Amino acid sequence: MKKVSLFALAAAGLLLGACSSDDAVVQTNPNGDFTDGAYIGIALQLPSATATTRANEDFEDGESDEFAVKNATLYLFEGDTEAAATYMAQYAIGTAYNTDGGANITSTYNEATLIDNETADLIKNNEKNVYAYVIVNHNGLIPALDKSVTFADFSKWEFAAFGSPVAEEKKISDEGLLMTNSPISDVAGGAAEPSRANYTTLVQIDKEKIFSTAELAKSSPAACIYVERAAVKVTVSSTVAAKATVNDVPVTILGWQIFNYEPTFYNTRQVDAAWGPLATDANKDVFTQMKAANLYRFVSGTAFDPQIPAGADHTDGYRTYFAKDVNYNVAKPVLAKTQAPADGTWIALDKSGYTTENTFDVERMDWQNTTQVAVKAQFNGGEDFYTINGGNDIYKADVLKTYIATSITNLPAVNNALKAVAKALADQDGTNTYTGTLAVNFTEPAASKDGFDYTVSYSFTGGTVAPDDLTDQTTVEALDDLIEAAQASFVPSFHKGGLAYYNVRIKHFGEYETPWSSTEPFATVVPGLTIPQIYGTGDDATKRFLGRYGVVRDNWYKLTISDVKKIGTAEPVDVSADPTPDDEIENYISVHVHILPWVIRNQDVVL
Numbered sequence: 001m002k003k004v005s006l007f008a009l010a011a012a013g014l015l016l017g018a019c020s021s022d023d024a025v026v027q028t029n030p031n032g033d034f035t036d037g038a039y040i041g042i043a044l045q046l047p048s049a050t051a052t053t054r055a056n057e058d059f060e061d062g063e064s065d066e067f068a069v070k071n072a073t074l075y076l077f078e079g080d081t082e083a084a085a086t087y088m089a090q091y092a093i094g095t096a097y098n099t100d101g102g103a104n105i106t107s108t109y110n111e112a113t114l115i116d117n118e119t120a121d122l123i124k125n126n127e128k129n130v131y132a133y134v135i136v137n138h139n140g141l142i143p144a145l146d147k148s149v150t151f152a153d154f155s156k157w158e159f160a161a162f163g164s165p166v167a168e169e170k171k172i173s174d175e176g177l178l179m180t181n182s183p184i185s186d187v188a189g190g191a192a193e194p195s196r197a198n199y200t201t202l203v204q205i206d207k208e209k210i211f212s213t214a215e216l217a218k219s220s221p222a223a224c225i226y227v228e229r230a231a232v233k234v235t236v237s238s239t240v241a242a243k244a245t246v247n248d249v250p251v252t253i254l255g256w257q258i259f260n261y262e263p264t265f266y267n268t269r270q271v272d273a274a275w276g277p278l279a280t281d282a283n284k285d286v287f288t289q290m291k292a293a294n295l296y297r298f299v300s301g302t303a304f305d306p307q308i309p310a311g312a313d314h315t316d317g318y319r320t321y322f323a324k325d326v327n328y329n330v331a332k333p334v335l336a337k338t339q340a341p342a343d344g345t346w347i348a349l350d351k352s353g354y355t356t357e358n359t360f361d362v363e364r365m366d367w368q369n370t371t372q373v374a375v376k377a378q379f380n381g382g383e384d385f386y387t388i389n390g391g392n393d394i395y396k397a398d399v400l401k402t403y404i405a406t407s408i409t410n411l412p413a414v415n416n417a418l419k420a421v422a423k424a425l426a427d428q429d430g431t432n433t434y435t436g437t438l439a440v441n442f443t444e445p446a447a448s449k450d451g452f453d454y455t456v457s458y459s460f461t462g463g464t465v466a467p468d469d470l471t472d473q474t475t476v477e478a479l480d481d482l483i484e485a486a487q488a489s490f491v492p493s494f495h496k497g498g499l500a501y502y503n504v505r506i507k508h509f510g511e512y513e514t515p516w517s518s519t520e521p522f523a524t525v526v527p528g529l530t531i532p533q534i535y536g537t538g539d540d541a542t543k544r545f546l547g548r549y550g551v552v553r554d555n556w557y558k559l560t561i562s563d564v565k566k567i568g569t570a571e572p573v574d575v576s577a578d579p580t581p582d583d584e585i586e587n588y589i590s591v592h593v594h595i596l597p598w599v600i601r602n603q604d605v606v607l
Helices: 117-125 214-219 397-409 412-429 474-489 531-535 538-545
Strands: 038-045 072-079 086-093 112-115 129-136 158-160 179-181 223-229 232-238 249-259 264-266 299-303 318-320 352-355 372-379 385-388 435-441 455-461 492-495 499-505 556-564 589-595 600-606
Touching: 038 072, 038 117, 038 129, 038 214, 072 117, 086 112, 086 117, 112 214, 129 223, 232 249, 232 372, 249 352, 249 556, 372 556, 385 397, 397 412, 397 435, 397 455, 397 474, 412 435, 412 455, 412 474, 455 474, 531 538
Parallel strands: 038 223, 232 556, 556 600
Antiparallel strands: 038 112, 072 086, 072 129, 129 179, 158 264, 179 223, 232 352, 249 372, 299 318, 372 499, 385 492, 435 455, 556 589, 589 600
8 A cells, every 4th residue: 555654644545636736727708608518627636745753653545445436516605714615516527537547636637617608707806805605425415505605614514423343244335425525724834833824715716717618727737635535444463373362261342333433514614723822731751752743732733735737736734633523522422332232243363343423522521422443252162150349250150150159258357246246146046056158140141241249149048037037137138238349349240242342443643642550651640530630720731632542533543453462342332421541541452553544543553
């Protein structure tokens, strides 16, 4: 595969037409009389990138069907500013495209769009700016707009999400991946603060480039538009050895799936100019070599390097690296599939899944708001086993029952309470000596189960007085309380078929742009149990950690499982009401996230 360098919102999926106005003279119709039709050329551009020093910044082409163009629609807006611009008209763009030489990335295509005479005259004679916007692969979801619709409102028109992650045999629908204009900055970030940047999504039309023939329009496009895919791509791989073990128990990684994602997404990625001046916390020695390139993380320090003919006209721009999704600064009870179903579709390692943009502020950087990957592993050669308290020791049913019974009985407090009840029975009897015993009433679950119930009963021999017959129930109540507390200390999990599950929160900026860890070299705050304890509060927390977690469109998050530390949960975990901060002290799985154009974000995972 071709690889170039980049980090976050790499841009898009295709290149239609060259963004050029060649030195050759191009004649417009001198009278503005388009009796035989008017044509406008729109070039859709996939930006390439020159090498940068930015950490975790790579580009990779991906697969050919991720660039497929099934349909394209041009939207025209008019106004003094982008946000206030109102809808003018829309037209289908021809899609008779072929990949150049079989390459993964589509190359240069020349295509003209036929527009009506009235619109042509409006463009050429308009006192206001005329802007272009394109939706590629809209799958028939074309909104009916009227003249009062502003681009600010249109840009938040919602598409339905991609649904649950697609299976490996059906990675992308026949309609292709939706693509739209990419928001860009006119000022570089990275090492320099982009405080005076303008962020634009619409592309201004050159009003003089309305032609009477398709050939003229193809040779001199009126606008060059950078587009990006609306999908988020995820791939999980593993470097864990085939014969790896946890506490000498063999483990195999079986598959993965995405869960806890947004059910809808904006047709246009939403950016906030206030993010530009936010500087990365790069004071640690480990950042000496790369901190300058990483400092202002929300805008690239490297301009787009469009693959266009020498001397062609184009506007330099800089990628923007984050987004506000449809529920950015509110709680996310609407997230879809908050628990990875055990019987759902599990994607094979090294295969791709696709999901929807999901971002949030630092205040909501916790499990219930974060898109995650569930990883399924198999231990013990696929044979059933039990664990206690999430430990790494495995038990068969009979061994577990004996272990629990022995452990509870041997607890001094429980044993003494059992003897106290026996003595009370003997005292009330007045003749016989009583002996107490404990029994574990244990039923094997039919399916994997975390923390299932079992009962502990007691019985006494030696006479006819029963515990319920005791005049003073104090000793019986004390025994019951101690047994209940003991059971809470011995919580079994049943792993049917030897299966175990892990949750991995997906990082966006991650350690280099938003460094945090419980140990050096990334320690920036004292670890704690709440979001304010872990990340701090207010503007300082936003400056240091905004965007650390989340998934953003047109990013490819490559998760690599590098180690398995513990046996996972017996069943997938529901995170819908889990306020655990995304960064916690103990991890069961080591994951490296590398994020690719697709921007790859790598993440090492330790299970």
